Amino acid sequence: MFYTFFILISMKTAVSLPDKIYLEAEETAKNMGITRSALYCNALIEYIKKNNRKYITQKLNEVYNDDYYKEFEPISEAGLESIRELTKNDTW
Secondary structure (H helix, E strand, O other): OOOOOOOOOOOOOOOOOOHHHHHHHHHHHHHHOOOHHHHHHHHHHHHHHHHOHHHHHHHHHHHHOOHHHHOOOOHHHOOHHHHHHHOOOOOO
């Protein structure tokens, strides 16, 4: 039988929140069945992922590297005359 032990290092920090946000966070954590620290940690992780350029670029690369997009020819190679012909009856 093998046992694996993990030592998790946490950094304690203090933040100031408006009372209303603090109370909403307390209620949310309770409803989710998680600790307040877990709620704040999860919220920060999501915020960082959504706002950090590194993660945004990574997500865009994942989307545009999808095989679905590889089958389409870039519009720059289609030629101006072809585009005019294809869109001559469009009402824009």
